[in-house]
Structure formats: structure tokens, C-alpha cells
Amino acid sequence: MTPQGTSLIGQSAVTGDQAVIRAIDPASGESLAPDYPGLDRDAVARACELAETAYATYRESSLKARAAFLEAIAAEIEALGDVLITRAMAETGLPRARLEGERGRTCGQLRLFAAVVRAGEWLDVRIDPALPERQPMPRVDLRQRHVALGPVAVFGASNFPLAFSVAGGDSASALAAGCPVVVKAHSAHPGTSELVGRAIQQAVAKCNLPEGVFSLLFGSGKEIGQALVADPRIQAVGFTGSRAGGLALMQTAQNRPQPIPVYAEMSSINPVFLLPEALEARGKEIAEGFVGSLNMGAGQFCTNPGLVIGVKGAALDAFVAAAAEAVGGSAAQTMLTPGIHAAYADGVGQLAGEAREIARAPAGEGPHQCQTALFATRAGDFLASEALQAEVFGAASLVIECDDLAEMHAVAEALEGQLTATLQLDDGDLDAARMLLPVLERKAGRVLVNGWPTGVEVCHAMVHGGPFPATSDARSTSVGSAAIRRFLRPVCYQNLPAGLLPEALQDDNPFNVTRLVDGKRE
Amino acid sequence: MTPQGTSLIGQSAVTGDQAVIRAIDPASGESLAPDYPGLDRDAVARACELAETAYATYRESSLKARAAFLEAIAAEIEALGDVLITRAMAETGLPRARLEGERGRTCGQLRLFAAVVRAGEWLDVRIDPALPERQPMPRVDLRQRHVALGPVAVFGASNFPLAFSVAGGDSASALAAGCPVVVKAHSAHPGTSELVGRAIQQAVAKCNLPEGVFSLLFGSGKEIGQALVADPRIQAVGFTGSRAGGLALMQTAQNRPQPIPVYAEMSSINPVFLLPEALEARGKEIAEGFVGSLNMGAGQFCTNPGLVIGVKGAALDAFVAAAAEAVGGSAAQTMLTPGIHAAYADGVGQLAGEAREIARAPAGEGPHQCQTALFATRAGDFLASEALQAEVFGAASLVIECDDLAEMHAVAEALEGQLTATLQLDDGDLDAARMLLPVLERKAGRVLVNGWPTGVEVCHAMVHGGPFPATSDARSTSVGSAAIRRFLRPVCYQNLPAGLLPEALQDDNPFNVTRLVDGKRE
Incomplete structure (x- = not known):
């Protein structure tokens, strides 16, 4: 065919x-x-x-x-x-x-x-x-x-x-x-x-x-x-x-x-929170996982990690350095369409105007390619800028440097609705995580620990959704x-004779489905 | 207190x-x-x-x-x-x-x-x-x-x-x-x-x-x-x-x-369909049940039967006569507020302009009282008039005379979304009911047989809802x-350590709730 x-x-x-x-064909520009x-x-x-x-x-x-x-x-x-x-x-x-x-x-x-x-x-x-x-x-x-x-x-x-x-x-x-x-x-x-x-x-x-x-x-x-x-x-x-x-x-x-x-x-920027012990213990490894997730599909995933939040200090600096190195080693990737590439270039340009550029992947050879971009800014600046919360569709991410865990909490509170929110944590971070979790539950459809938001499992427990503007519902x-x-709505049938009842509702349960009978699960 | x-x-x-x-106080008009x-x-x-x-x-x-x-x-x-x-x-x-x-x-x-x-x-x-x-x-x-x-x-x-x-x-x-x-x-x-x-x-x-x-x-x-x-x-x-x-x-x-x-x-006018055998066999009894439902709470129920649809002929005439008699014997009832009474009077006036008045309850002695009103019109006129589908809040109802079951079906198809739809039927009406049921399921949140829509049971299987404009959702x-x-939304937790998991999701099921584990109900 x-x-x-x-x-x-x-x-x-x-x-x-x-x-x-x-x-x-975005790789050649030919129709x-x-x-x-x-x-x-x-x-x-x-x-x-x-x-x-x-x-x-x-x-x-x-x-x-x-x-x-x-x-x-x-x-x-x-x-x-x-x-x-x-x-x-x-x-x-x-x-x-x-x-x-x-x-x-x-x-x-x-x-x-x-x-x-x-x-x-x-x-x-x-x-x-x-x-x-x-x-x-x-x-x-x-x-x-x-x-x-x-x-x-x-x-x-x-x-x-x-x-x-x-x-x-x-x-x-x-x-x-x-x-x-x-x-x-x-x-x-x-x-x-x-x-x-x-x-x-x-x-x-x-x-x-x-x-x-x-x-x-x-x-x-x-x-x-x-x-x-x-x-x-x-x-x-x-x-x-x-x-x-x-x-x-x-x-x-x-x-x-x-x-x-x-x-x-x-629209979702999928924040990733780097908790202190994890950052200290495995900053480099987390940085590599992060850039791997950021680069997936040229960053054109709805769950792309567009925001990384940590407490400033040597450990965060080391993370940023390792992430910058990984970004610098990232191959350019063809984007889906010329239009998406143009919007990506605009978005990266706007980030560059508002935040510090940390690293940029080298240019590739074809047209319409994204060069992974990493920026950083202070939490105070992030909190003051609506533009920094806008999604840049493609491989671009922003590191937010917080003064302390309280400011990290404030950043979480200020976020719009998200598809995902991720915590990178070690055992010693559990208390900090417990503070953040109620905020993240309210902001996101899925909360992850020690993973990356890209890659959405198709199963029964998945939620790929979340508060506005991640989704409309x-x-x-x-x-x-x-x-x-x-795509369903409930209908109630009152006193229908057996001959009129939909099959699903008949006494002998012909579909053999679980039923709530008089409030009890059967 | x-x-x-x-x-x-x-x-x-x-x-x-x-x-x-x-x-x-609507009964006295005093504040x-x-x-x-x-x-x-x-x-x-x-x-x-x-x-x-x-x-x-x-x-x-x-x-x-x-x-x-x-x-x-x-x-x-x-x-x-x-x-x-x-x-x-x-x-x-x-x-x-x-x-x-x-x-x-x-x-x-x-x-x-x-x-x-x-x-x-x-x-x-x-x-x-x-x-x-x-x-x-x-x-x-x-x-x-x-x-x-x-x-x-x-x-x-x-x-x-x-x-x-x-x-x-x-x-x-x-x-x-x-x-x-x-x-x-x-x-x-x-x-x-x-x-x-x-x-x-x-x-x-x-x-x-x-x-x-x-x-x-x-x-x-x-x-x-x-x-x-x-x-x-x-x-x-x-x-x-x-x-x-x-x-x-x-x-x-x-x-x-x-x-x-x-x-x-x-907004809902809660249509009631009188199927031929039931109308023939129990027209008078149905008429009494209908007027009883119509009069409940001075007709100020969201499930008040505001529309009755039958096929014209002697049986429908007898039903209308019996309903008229019951309406004529209905006591005037105080309405909830002077404003609601005024809107009711307007609505009844509009019905009187577009349809035949069949019966009106006698006036009472107090202010702000509704006098139950019954009107009739031909299906063709109903189908041509948007005004006749508007809810009149209070005891007022409209009988629709259809040429045949096909026209009754057309009336059902033309209805807006409803909280309820009711079928009055006998054994010989089952085929006619089977034709109507798929239409009514689409129009209403609850479909009743041989009952009256007023009186909403608070239970597990109830649906008090329905397509717009009965409800917004x-x-x-x-x-x-x-x-x-x-008032709920789903949240997914990915790879959370036991110490962070919400109680409801912990392995040992502390809430002892039914769970879908790997797609199987437990």
C-alpha cells in the first residue's frame, strides 16, 4: 500500500x-x-x-x-x-x-x-x-x-x-x-x-x-x-x-x-527536583540520566524534563558541570517539522535572553536540527518571570538555583499544572521529599522518584494528565x-422489565463483570 | 439556636x-x-x-x-x-x-x-x-x-x-x-x-x-x-x-x-411516553399517577413530568379526560418564592399562547400559589416550536398527541437532554419500548418504566444527571x-519508596480497599 x-x-x-x-522531510527540507x-x-x-x-x-x-x-x-x-x-x-x-x-x-x-x-x-x-x-x-x-x-x-x-x-x-x-x-x-x-x-x-x-x-x-x-x-x-x-x-x-x-x-x-515543563543527599552522592550520574531524558526524540516529548530545581552549592555546580558536558557531547537531531524547529529556535532565544546559557550542543549538518540547550537562573528570577515557565518544545532545559529547601518549595508552589514531577532522592532526603510531595501531587498527574519522566508506560495505573495547562481536564x-x-457517561435504569434491560445489567450477569450490588463489590 | x-x-x-x-414567607408575603x-x-x-x-x-x-x-x-x-x-x-x-x-x-x-x-x-x-x-x-x-x-x-x-x-x-x-x-x-x-x-x-x-x-x-x-x-x-x-x-x-x-x-x-422537562397497550389498559390509573407526580412540591421538582407523549385516539382522549379531572381537583399550593411564582405564571401564559389548555386547578386563597395546569398540542406543532420545549418550573405539563409511534419516536429524537425519561408500558408494548430506549438513553440520565420521575432514590446506582441542558456535564x-x-482526580506514583507512598497505595493495603492489581480486580 x-x-x-x-x-x-x-x-x-x-x-x-x-x-x-x-x-x-525535515531532514532534507524536501516535500x-x-x-x-x-x-x-x-x-x-x-x-x-x-x-x-x-x-x-x-x-x-x-x-x-x-x-x-x-x-x-x-x-x-x-x-x-x-x-x-x-x-x-x-x-x-x-x-x-x-x-x-x-x-x-x-x-x-x-x-x-x-x-x-x-x-x-x-x-x-x-x-x-x-x-x-x-x-x-x-x-x-x-x-x-x-x-x-x-x-x-x-x-x-x-x-x-x-x-x-x-x-x-x-x-x-x-x-x-x-x-x-x-x-x-x-x-x-x-x-x-x-x-x-x-x-x-x-x-x-x-x-x-x-x-x-x-x-x-x-x-x-x-x-x-x-x-x-x-x-x-x-x-x-x-x-x-x-x-x-x-x-x-x-x-x-x-x-x-x-x-x-x-x-x-x-503544555508541561515537567520539573525535576534534585534533593540534597542524592545530588551530593550521585550528581554526575543524575546529570547523565537527565541529559539522556532531555535528548529523547530531540526533546519533543510532552514529558521532556524542561526544569531542574536544586539548592545552590558545590553539589549543584558539579551536577551542572556534568550536565553541561553531556549536553556538549549531544548530537544534533532533526526536529519533526520546519515550523517546530523555528519555534524551538525562538524559545531557546528567549531563554537566552532571560537566563544564563550553560551549554549548547554543537551544530549538525542537516537543516531543522535542534542543538540541546541548557540554561540556569536563580529561583528569585524564575519566580519573577512568567516567560521562564513557558514550555520550549524541544531539547532545552533550565536549572533553577534555590537558596534552600524553602525556596525549592516556593518554586514548586509557583508552578503551573504539569504532566509529571520528579524527585531525585536518597534515603536522607525523605523528609524533604515529604514536604514537597503534597505540592507536587496537586501540580502533576504523575509523581516519579529516581526516574525520568520521558517514557510513559501504557498500563492500568498510568496517569498521563494533570492540572491545567498540562491538560484541559x-x-x-x-x-x-x-x-x-x-468517553463514557452513566445511565440509570429504574424498574425495567428483564426483557428491556441492557445485557450488562441482567440478573445473571451475562458479561461476567464485577458489580456493585447494594454497595458491595461482587 | x-x-x-x-x-x-x-x-x-x-x-x-x-x-x-x-x-x-411566600404563604403570607411577609418578610x-x-x-x-x-x-x-x-x-x-x-x-x-x-x-x-x-x-x-x-x-x-x-x-x-x-x-x-x-x-x-x-x-x-x-x-x-x-x-x-x-x-x-x-x-x-x-x-x-x-x-x-x-x-x-x-x-x-x-x-x-x-x-x-x-x-x-x-x-x-x-x-x-x-x-x-x-x-x-x-x-x-x-x-x-x-x-x-x-x-x-x-x-x-x-x-x-x-x-x-x-x-x-x-x-x-x-x-x-x-x-x-x-x-x-x-x-x-x-x-x-x-x-x-x-x-x-x-x-x-x-x-x-x-x-x-x-x-x-x-x-x-x-x-x-x-x-x-x-x-x-x-x-x-x-x-x-x-x-x-x-x-x-x-x-x-x-x-x-x-x-x-x-x-x-x-433544566429538564422529563418526558413521559405512554405506550399504546398501557394507555388502553390503564389510562385512568396512569393519569392519576401522573397528576400526583405533577403536583408534588407544587411541581417544583427538577424531575417534574412536564411532557406526556401519546398516540392520538380514544385511549389518549380518555387519559387526558382523567388527567383533566385530577388537575381540576388539585388544591392550589404555595410556591417557594414570589419570583418563582411570577415566572410560573409567565410560563403558563406562554404555554396557553402556544397550546390548548386542557385543565387548570382552581385558585386558592393565599398569595403566590400555583394552580396546576395541563395543556395539549399536536406533535407537529411541538416539533416546530422551540418555546414548547422550555421548562416551566412548577406544576404545568403538556400532552403531545402523535399520529403514530413513528411520530412519537421523532418527538423523542427532537428532545434536548433530560434528567429522566419515563415509559408507561404493558407487555405488548415491549417492541415499541425497544425502539424508544436507545433514543431515551442518549437523552436522559435515568430511564424509568411504570413509575414517576419525582422521587430520586439516594443510592449507588442512581444517576441524577443527563446531557445538556439537563446538566453541564x-x-x-x-x-x-x-x-x-x-471532586476527584487521579494521580500516579512511579517508583515511590514505601516510606513516601500514600497509605492507600501501600503493599499491605492498610485501608483494606478493592484494588486493580495488574489489571485484575482484588
């Missing part, structure tokens, strides 16, 4: 007639065929109409059928073979090993959600049986399950062209919940998007599902995305990208006659099995 | 110096002492600051301590004795039996949440243990629990001066979640609010909790409420009231530098134990 330059509306391949998107002409608003409406039609049956598909569909998507993606990897390499500048790993993660994620669908915990079945003899009033029979919200709009991210894009976490969790998905393709990797889209399209057909379960739309600029979020049939939005982009979608979603939830993952996660909850 | 005319900020009683609120001078914005900020301080410790209070606090509130409310009931009767025009029942429900609700807190399901503990040998990459130890969002603003409703007000469902669920609560008192029942507020204040003191766990603010107009929602320390909002009021709070919450979730329960419920989830 090779990319054809088409959008996918249900089972049809559709060639738009609006402004054209063309991928650019890649084919052209992707954008769709118009009518095409958006058609995709939403198909999704609405599909919703009627897809949301009640059996747990088995839905799980099999998710597994079929994974199999179809794998069946694309190397064409997917080579196209993604050309469109993103990311290396083969990374993209092969990301494909594994994407397919593993789909299979995890298949298992989650089968287990049925997400239904959250609750049964309060009738109590006809209760005084002063009898109780009627009341049963609750969760149902799919409706068609979901998904906006893929540029930095994970597989795992956070067309068949990424948002699509997988929405499909798992029983929601048809309409994806607005990211313009940075159209060919990759189309290939994965065709794999999903194929899986829809093979599983005999209604075609509207999945559509993939191309459109340059913001119009198509805004039209999608404004469409009355869309009932929720998943987005990973910039703060400005997420805020714009939140606004559109709130201004609809019927407001809808937006799950936007936007701290009450959920975009990675891990709990993400299915984003 | 008698009402003093004060706000409560933490353990202090505070007398404002802004415009005065004074309760009005009731004392005056409640409104607070200024500084007082709002003080209450939020205290709440923020309290949050630090209250959110980590032990399950036992928090449950005991909720039970202490219930006991303190009961200890107020008859002074609470007589004051609430005077302020609302509601009869004694209703208010005594509502007090029982309010205290029962607090005790239910105490049990929920102790059981600890709400923590949603998930543990994915480390897999150091996993290939190609080891897995680190990951654990998830839910934590309280932060201080919550609660806006009580006028129609349930106890169960949806100062110590009502929103306060109980937020306190259960570990969130301090700042209540903006409803101006319609200030004395009732103060008495209940003092009971909570007392419980805070007796339980040795930080005073900021609870504050109660009086202020006329919208300024204090808007200031409260805009305060940066407030992290979520619970509201029950009008659509316009809810929308205004949603707007304020979205326009904050950090947007926050708003749980507004606003269909993903939750404002009644029942699942309401605790509104």
Missing part, C-alpha cells in the same frame, strides 16, 4: 478540493508526494453524519466484537509492514528504532484496550435491588451502567505519529468505549496518517462494522478542525498539541449550543486503560 | 455590610427577620483562603475521621430539632411532612457518604507492580489513587432547602471526596441556610478539623457568586438552579486563567454515591 493523498470518509477514499497539504488536498465543511458534516449513524449500533456492539475490532486494527497496522516505518521516518525525521518501538506501543495499546473492553470494568455496573418492604417507602429496582458518549473528534499530535495520532491513545480509548471516531489528521505526517487510517478502514470492513465508525479528514489551517468540533453530532474531543491549539478547541466546544468535553493535552488520563472513562 | 443574620467564615460568624437579604447583610469580595477571598489552608490537611484526613465528620454533620442537623423545620416551612411554604422527610433524606445522604468514604472504592487504587525482567524494557512500579480536586464552591437550590442546599448532595459529596466547601447561600431560605451552616460549623469544631473546611456566604445579586467561582483557589463548582444561572457560572469558570469543572443541574450524577467522583 502506498499513500494516495486522500481523506477517508467511512469506507470511501475522498479527494478534497481545498488548499493542499504536502509533507516535508514528499502525494498532495493532500483539504476537505470542505460539507465533507466534515458527511463524516459526522456517518459517525452518528454508526453510533446507534456500534455503541451496543458486543464486548467480544469490539475487542476483536481493536485487535484487528493492530493486526492491520502490523500488516502495513515497512512501508509505514519508512514513510513515518521520511515525514518526521525520527529514527527507525524509535518508530518501530512506537508501532509496537501503538499496537500493544490497542490490544490492552481489547482486554479492557472484554473485562468490562468500564461498564461500572451497579445494582440496587428493589426493597418492596422498606419503610416508610419501598425502594424500586435501580441499575446503572456506562454508555458511550457519542461520536468523538480526535486531533493527532506531531510528536508521536503513531502512538498519539490516527490510531493512538485517544482513538483507541474512544473506540473501546463504543464511540465512533472522526480523526483530523495532523498535517505534519499525512502519509503516515493515511496508511494507518486505511488500516483502520480495513479493520472496520473485516469486522462488518458500520462504516462511520472511523473517518480521517485532511485540511490545512484550522477551519476543518473547528468545523469538526462545532458539529452537533460530535460529543467529545481528544487533542494533543500546543496550548494555543487546545485553548482554541476548548473555546469552540464551550460556545456550541450544547457544550461538550474537551480532553486537550497541551485533570480528571482523566490520555494514556493507560483508565482513558476509556473519558 | 435561632438565625442571627450572619455569614459563616470558618469558625467565625461574620456580618456583612452590603445589600441586605431578607426571607419572605422574615433577621436581615442578612451581604458580604463583599474580600470576605469571599477570606473564605477561599481558609478553604485552601484547610485543603492541605483535610484532603489527607483518614477515612475514619472524614466519615465521622459526615456523620457528625447529620447529628448536628438533627440536633437543631424543630427550629429548623419551622424556619424552613416559613421560608419556603413547603409543608412540615415534606421538610421532615427532606431532613431525613439529607442526613441519610450524609451517612451514605460516610459509608462510601470508609469503603474506599472511590480511591480507585490501581497497582501495576515493577517487572524488572520484562523485555525489551523493564517496567517500573506504578500506582494510582484519586485525590481531592481542591476547594469546591456550592450553590444551593431553592426547591430543596435541605437536600440540595447547604448540607445537600453537592456539599456532602465534595466533603466526602476531601474537598473543603464554600457555600453561596440561596437567598430564598437564608435562615434555614444559616441554621444548617451552624450545624456544619459545629461538626467541624467537634471533629477538630481545620476551620476552613466549611464556610457559608450571603450576598444578594450575582456578584458574590461570580467572585467565588472566579477565585483561583476554587477548583470545582456544584450548582442546582436555572439554566441562565448555570450558564453564567459555566462562562465564568471557563474564562478563568485556569478553567475549572462546573457541575450545573439546570453528563459524565456524572449529583445524587447517589457516585457523586463523589466529581
Whole structure:
């Protein structure tokens, strides 16, 4: 299969007639065929109409059928073979090993959600049986399950062209919940998007599902995305990208006659706190781990460690020196797009204006390459500057020098919401950590000890989320099995005859799911 | 204890110096002492600051301590004795039996949440243990629990001066979640609010909790409420009231530098579908049940049946005749406030302009009384009129005459989001019910068969919620134990040493809660 330059509306391949998107190989600056002409608003409406039609049956598909569909998507993606990897390499500048790993993660994620669908915990079945003899009033029979919200709009991210894009976490969790998905393709990797889209399209057909379960739309600029979020049939939005982009979608979603939830993952600088004993004992090792994390994917991870906080002194100086050495030895890396590289250069320039430059990686040979950058500033200056809290997307980080642990605490308190917060600590640091932990819990979706925030495990306990502006909705996660909850709502059934009750709620528990019966877990 | 005319900020009683609120006895039109001078914005900020301080410790209070606090509130409310009931009767025009029942429900609700807190399901503990040998990459130890969002603003409703007000469902669920609560008192029942507020204040003191766990603010107009929602320390909002009021709070919450979730329960007309066999067999009985539900609390229930849909013919005519007779025999009832009565009179006037009046209850002797009103119109006219879908708060309902079941289905499809949808059916109606059920599930938070929507059981399976505009957030419920989830967010802990792990996540499961370990329920 090779990319054809088409959008996918249900089972049809559709060639738009609006402004054209063309991928650019960031490693060469050359554009890649084919052209992707954008769709118009009518095409958006058609995709939403198909999704609405599909919703009627897809949301009640059996747990088995839905799980099999998710597994079929994974199999179809794998069946694309190397064409997917080579196209993604050309469109993103990311290396083969990374993209092969990301494909594994994407397919593993789909299979995890298949298992989650089968287990049925997400239904959250609750049964309060009738109590006809209760005084002063009898109780009627009341049963609750969760149902799919409706068609979901998904906006893929540029930095994970597989795992956070067309068949990424948002699509997988929405499909798992029983929601048809309409994806607005990211313009940075159209060919990759189309290939994965065709794999999903194929899986829809093979599983005999209604075609509207999945559509993939191309459109340059913001119009198509805004039209999608404004469409009355869309009932929720998943987005990973910039703060400005997420805020714009939140606004559109709130201004609809019927407001809808937006799950936007936007902006995080992922602070790392170096506690004194750990810094003293293993400063050099921590510095190397830090720069390794900073350099991952050219720093284009949402969990990139953009802030390192320590108490000033010889140990911090030694850490900074070791980090500077590692930064100096870092190879230049091609960034995802020319635009991202330009924004990175701007952001580094702004940091340079406000903070001391500690080290910069040497320039490479290709265009659009990031040179890892390390800056430092005093906590007092950081606390006084809003600009220093802004995310620089790419390998750049800022060391904050605090006078003491109290000032470190003040820095923690001043932070905006984050995806992650990390503590580097040794046994003697536990008291200091206990002071910081309640602050960090409030600021971040995930708190780590002696690790690095890059690398997000796809599992049941993961939270890839966090308070605003890390995300638009701290009450959920975009990675891990709990993400299915984003796309569900509870419905209560009062006194329904057995013949009308949804299968999940029937007395004999045909789905064999855990249930809360009269408040007791069974 | 008698009402003093004060706000409560933490353990202090505070007398404002802004415009005065004074309760009005709607049965006599006379105003009731004392005056409640409104607070200024500084007082709002003080209450939020205290709440923020309290949050630090209250959110980590032990399950036992928090449950005991909720039970202490219930006991303190009961200890107020008859002074609470007589004051609430005077302020609302509601009869004694209703208010005594509502007090029982309010205290029962607090005790239910105490049990929920102790059981600890709400923590949603998930543990994915480390897999150091996993290939190609080891897995680190990951654990998830839910934590309280932060201080919550609660806006009580006028129609349930106890169960949806100062110590009502929103306060109980937020306190259960570990969130301090700042209540903006409803101006319609200030004395009732103060008495209940003092009971909570007392419980805070007796339980040795930080005073900021609870504050109660009086202020006329919208300024204090808007200031409260805009305060940066407030992290979520619970509201029950009008659509316009809810929308205004949603707007304020979205326009904050950090947007926050708003749980507004606003507007619902609670359609009742009369299926043919049931209508034929028990039309008269259904008509009596319907008018009984319509008249409850002078129709001032959010679940009041404001819409009845049937297929035209002799059976529907007989139902309408029986309902008209019951309406004609309904006693006039005092409404909650002069303002609500005026809005009711307007709404009934508008219905009279757009639909046929079927029956009207006779006038009573007091002021501000509702006379139950029944109207009818053809489905075609209903589908063409937006005004006919607007909620009339109070005992008024509209019968929709459909040509056939297909038109009944079209009416269902055209409805806005609802708290409830009801089916009256007999065995022969099951096929028709199966056609409607998927539509109703999408429109409503609760679907009932052969019952009436008024009367909301406080239990585990209840959903008192539903799609917009019934509520601002269909993903939750404002009644029942699942309401605790509104005020929680997940946090993931990666690789924390045992000495730093929150108690809920420790290996030996000290809280003895159900856990999801490696995806398996234990």
C-alpha cells in the first residue's frame, strides 16, 4: 500500500478540493508526494453524519466484537509492514528504532484496550435491588451502567505519529468505549496518517462494522478542525498539541449550543527536583540520566524534563558541570517539522535572553536540527518571570538555583499544572521529599522518584494528565486503560422489565463483570 | 439556636455590610427577620483562603475521621430539632411532612457518604507492580489513587432547602471526596441556610478539623457568586438552579486563567411516553399517577413530568379526560418564592399562547400559589416550536398527541437532554419500548418504566444527571454515591519508596480497599 493523498470518509477514499497539504522531510527540507488536498465543511458534516449513524449500533456492539475490532486494527497496522516505518521516518525525521518501538506501543495499546473492553470494568455496573418492604417507602429496582458518549473528534499530535495520532491513545480509548471516531489528521505526517487510517478502514470492513465508525479528514489551517468540533453530532474531543491549539478547541466546544468535553493535552515543563543527599552522592550520574531524558526524540516529548530545581552549592555546580558536558557531547537531531524547529529556535532565544546559557550542543549538518540547550537562573528570577515557565518544545532545559529547601518549595508552589514531577532522592532526603510531595501531587498527574519522566508506560495505573495547562481536564488520563472513562457517561435504569434491560445489567450477569450490588463489590 | 443574620467564615460568624437579604414567607408575603447583610469580595477571598489552608490537611484526613465528620454533620442537623423545620416551612411554604422527610433524606445522604468514604472504592487504587525482567524494557512500579480536586464552591437550590442546599448532595459529596466547601447561600431560605451552616460549623469544631473546611456566604445579586467561582483557589463548582444561572457560572469558570469543572443541574422537562397497550389498559390509573407526580412540591421538582407523549385516539382522549379531572381537583399550593411564582405564571401564559389548555386547578386563597395546569398540542406543532420545549418550573405539563409511534419516536429524537425519561408500558408494548430506549438513553440520565420521575432514590446506582441542558456535564450524577467522583482526580506514583507512598497505595493495603492489581480486580 502506498499513500494516495486522500481523506477517508467511512469506507470511501475522498479527494478534497481545498488548499493542499504536502509533507516535508525535515531532514532534507524536501516535500514528499502525494498532495493532500483539504476537505470542505460539507465533507466534515458527511463524516459526522456517518459517525452518528454508526453510533446507534456500534455503541451496543458486543464486548467480544469490539475487542476483536481493536485487535484487528493492530493486526492491520502490523500488516502495513515497512512501508509505514519508512514513510513515518521520511515525514518526521525520527529514527527507525524509535518508530518501530512506537508501532509496537501503538499496537500493544490497542490490544490492552481489547482486554479492557472484554473485562468490562468500564461498564461500572451497579445494582440496587428493589426493597418492596422498606419503610416508610419501598425502594424500586435501580441499575446503572456506562454508555458511550457519542461520536468523538480526535486531533493527532506531531510528536508521536503513531502512538498519539490516527490510531493512538485517544482513538483507541474512544473506540473501546463504543464511540465512533472522526480523526483530523495532523498535517505534519499525512502519509503516515493515511496508511494507518486505511488500516483502520480495513479493520472496520473485516469486522462488518458500520462504516462511520472511523473517518480521517485532511485540511490545512484550522477551519476543518473547528468545523469538526462545532458539529452537533460530535460529543467529545481528544487533542494533543500546543496550548494555543487546545485553548482554541476548548473555546469552540464551550460556545456550541450544547457544550461538550474537551480532553486537550497541551503544555508541561515537567520539573525535576534534585534533593540534597542524592545530588551530593550521585550528581554526575543524575546529570547523565537527565541529559539522556532531555535528548529523547530531540526533546519533543510532552514529558521532556524542561526544569531542574536544586539548592545552590558545590553539589549543584558539579551536577551542572556534568550536565553541561553531556549536553556538549549531544548530537544534533532533526526536529519533526520546519515550523517546530523555528519555534524551538525562538524559545531557546528567549531563554537566552532571560537566563544564563550553560551549554549548547554543537551544530549538525542537516537543516531543522535542534542543538540541546541548557540554561540556569536563580529561583528569585524564575519566580519573577512568567516567560521562564513557558514550555520550549524541544531539547532545552533550565536549572533553577534555590537558596534552600524553602525556596525549592516556593518554586514548586509557583508552578503551573504539569504532566509529571520528579524527585531525585536518597534515603536522607525523605523528609524533604515529604514536604514537597503534597505540592507536587496537586501540580502533576504523575509523581516519579529516581526516574525520568520521558517514557510513559501504557498500563492500568498510568496517569498521563494533570492540572491545567498540562491538560484541559485533570480528571482523566490520555494514556493507560483508565482513558476509556473519558468517553463514557452513566445511565440509570429504574424498574425495567428483564426483557428491556441492557445485557450488562441482567440478573445473571451475562458479561461476567464485577458489580456493585447494594454497595458491595461482587 | 435561632438565625442571627450572619455569614459563616470558618469558625467565625461574620456580618456583612452590603445589600441586605431578607426571607419572605411566600404563604403570607411577609418578610422574615433577621436581615442578612451581604458580604463583599474580600470576605469571599477570606473564605477561599481558609478553604485552601484547610485543603492541605483535610484532603489527607483518614477515612475514619472524614466519615465521622459526615456523620457528625447529620447529628448536628438533627440536633437543631424543630427550629429548623419551622424556619424552613416559613421560608419556603413547603409543608412540615415534606421538610421532615427532606431532613431525613439529607442526613441519610450524609451517612451514605460516610459509608462510601470508609469503603474506599472511590480511591480507585490501581497497582501495576515493577517487572524488572520484562523485555525489551523493564517496567517500573506504578500506582494510582484519586485525590481531592481542591476547594469546591456550592450553590444551593431553592426547591430543596435541605437536600440540595447547604448540607445537600453537592456539599456532602465534595466533603466526602476531601474537598473543603464554600457555600453561596440561596437567598430564598437564608435562615434555614444559616441554621444548617451552624450545624456544619459545629461538626467541624467537634471533629477538630481545620476551620476552613466549611464556610457559608450571603450576598444578594450575582456578584458574590461570580467572585467565588472566579477565585483561583476554587477548583470545582456544584450548582442546582436555572439554566441562565448555570450558564453564567459555566462562562465564568471557563474564562478563568485556569478553567475549572462546573457541575450545573439546570433544566429538564422529563418526558413521559405512554405506550399504546398501557394507555388502553390503564389510562385512568396512569393519569392519576401522573397528576400526583405533577403536583408534588407544587411541581417544583427538577424531575417534574412536564411532557406526556401519546398516540392520538380514544385511549389518549380518555387519559387526558382523567388527567383533566385530577388537575381540576388539585388544591392550589404555595410556591417557594414570589419570583418563582411570577415566572410560573409567565410560563403558563406562554404555554396557553402556544397550546390548548386542557385543565387548570382552581385558585386558592393565599398569595403566590400555583394552580396546576395541563395543556395539549399536536406533535407537529411541538416539533416546530422551540418555546414548547422550555421548562416551566412548577406544576404545568403538556400532552403531545402523535399520529403514530413513528411520530412519537421523532418527538423523542427532537428532545434536548433530560434528567429522566419515563415509559408507561404493558407487555405488548415491549417492541415499541425497544425502539424508544436507545433514543431515551442518549437523552436522559435515568430511564424509568411504570413509575414517576419525582422521587430520586439516594443510592449507588442512581444517576441524577443527563446531557445538556439537563446538566453541564453528563459524565456524572449529583445524587447517589457516585457523586463523589466529581471532586476527584487521579494521580500516579512511579517508583515511590514505601516510606513516601500514600497509605492507600501501600503493599499491605492498610485501608483494606478493592484494588486493580495488574489489571485484575482484588
